[in-house]
Amino acid sequence: MNPSALIALSGIVFLVLFSLSLFLFIVVRRLVTDWQKDRFEKSYRRIENDILQAISLGQADVSSRIAARHKHHLSVLTRVLLDYGDLLTGEGRTQLQIIFDRTIRNRCLKSLNSRRTIRRLQNARLFVIFFSRQDKEVLLRLLQDKPIIKLAVLTALSRIPSPEMMNFLFQAFEQDPGSASRIYFNIMFSLGTRVESLLREYLRKPLPIEKVGLLVELAGAIPVRSVWEEIVRLASHPEKEIRIKVARALGNLLIPETAESLIALASDQAWEVQTQALKSLGKLKNPQTVEILVKALFSPHWYVRYSAAQALAEIGETGLHRLKEVAAQEEDRYARDMSVMILNELVQFPGAS
């Protein structure tokens, strides 16, 4: 046999063996994972029953006994604690804390120092849920960790709306140099109006534009009506993105005193700002703004016309009356068509608007 054929033959033998072992690996892995899943579910149900019993009895000694009983099933116990730790507050949580402290706590803290990202990740969420004050340093260290771990920690933080945790959150937001700002937004949003005082404080701080924009959006999205003065102050911000966000947020806050700022934004040089301001004016339902909206219906920008027409429809009778007038005129067909479309949608498809 020539050398090239010999090489090819060796290649075949290698490939056949490799393929066979890969196939066997897939099959065996599937069998093992199915079996493990089944076993995990059985253990989960058993531990879950015990934990529910501990929560309903609310006695520390029962919780300690349960912790001792399940201290050898740490992976299942971790999952149950994660699931219930997310859901519970008050006395029920105290019992979970006891079980955590007696079983997983030490291992969890140790794993947070692991070199392996995945191990740190697995334990970060659990750690934050059952966080106690003496571990403050560890928490701060985790917030400086890789983005994926920081994300897990932040997500877990949103579950614990204590003032201290919220302070951590805002501090981390301020110090974060990366692109994770939007994740902070989502977490702060889930905390609702509890962030009011911190939000006011941080809106007054000289933060980078992206962060200011997110805080403005946050105020509008929750909404936190009491910070309207801080928002209005940003209406003349040189950055277009900030003005867009201010216009949008004011539409959600619905404070009558903000109408003047919105009217000014409705004649902003950027059409995107105008669009948002017009939408917000519509939400305010202030009949005195009708003429401004009608004027905007004749704008050369499609979105400005669209928002103006929608806002007029939203204002009610006066707005609709003017919308019909524009729909009947022939001088500007773009304004007419837009008015006809919105009126038509209102009649035909009330759900769509």
Place this chain on the structure above:
Amino acid sequence: MIEMLSAALRTINIVILTYFFLVNGFYILFNLLSLHGLFHYRHLTTYIRFKEIFRLPLVKPISIIAPAYNEENTIIESTRSLLSLEYPNFEVIVVNDGSKDRTLEKLIRFFHLEKTKRVFRKIVDHQPVRGIYASPLYPRLVVVDKVNGKKADALNAGLNISRFPLFCAVDSDSLLEKDALLKMVRPFLEEPEKTVAAGGIIRLSNGCAIKNGQLVRVGMPGNTLARFQIIEYLRAFLGGRTGLSKLNSLLIISGAFGLFRKDVVLQCGGYRKGTVGEDMDLVIRLRRHLHEMKKPYAIRFIPDPICWTEAPESLRLLARQRNRWHRGLVDCLLYNSKMLFNPRYGVTGFVAMPFYFFFEMLGPIIEVLGYLMFAACLFFNLVDFPFALLFFLVAVIMGILLSLISLLLQEFSSHRYPRLKDILIITLFSFFENIVYRQWLAVVRVRAFYDFFRGKTEWGAMERKGFAITR
């Protein structure tokens, strides 16, 4: 004379052998990268509850654009599937591209559609719109009826009519999983300024059961051709695209399921008309545009959001589909050939374009040339039979190995085929795939070159059986 011929044949054989090892080397590299990418993604989704984050208000609304041409058998189920997606704010725009069957009629009757006087901006050009319909019962749904202008034209019409900053292009014969949009939007949340497009996995719905526009049972199709295609899709999406995405070299986001930033797509002029590979063309032009503008960008492939689509089950239809795909590939690569080995286009010019050009586009030619060489050697009695046989076996086993790696990736990622029997079937078919099917496909794709240079731009009708509906 014979000696010269023999030397020439030997040289060609060496070229083909080198090519074989290079292409398989690349595929193995992509599979390894995919394995790494899938592990990372799995851990990310296990320990972080994205669903909670995504339901919050910063998530941008999405316009789903579904062009439809003669889709009367699947249009109702697929539209219902799109309307039942879990996402905070979206609209579904079905564009009836001048269907000759009852597609529009069925839509109007089932969804109680009424003609509207909706106005829109014509930013990108398309064939005239005959009517825009909406339904008082389904406020998210908009149906556009327009003169036939092919898929790219229909997508452009949808782009003009859409109202949201992100748009998702889907095929109207496809079904999206309920949380597909939530998963797909992740990169747009993480890197909102950078991410311009994201693609998900396409899987075959043949053999699966559908209820209320949702896939309720994953099954293995009985049809042999569909089984071969299951393996191909696994290899292409899990083994290929995940790996290419890791190298930031993804040039295709399937037209059946892709999410894009509308402003950037409009800057590129929307979909290019006259091409049958509009999905690939758009991604290449996006890359080209963003490189030329020197803007940092990301085009991501997410291995989890799944779109189910019906695969052709007859040789005639499959040949038509593959011919169209290959014509599209040739067209897109030649149209953007200035990017090839051009340092201005970074990794796209030096990795993605050469890979697609030399391995994906020219691959079938080299393969068929190899078979012809074998025939020529046989004719001139120059065949080294033991070596030829061994080489053939290496090729077959390599094919099986790549399929098995994709299967392994599937096991690591989503575990969609629940029965052990399915794994056995896939393995068995990955063997038979290499015997006749592969050679036939190579010939079909070579034929596509002929059709392309002859100027053929037809799509060729796909006859849909419709989804297997469970009541």
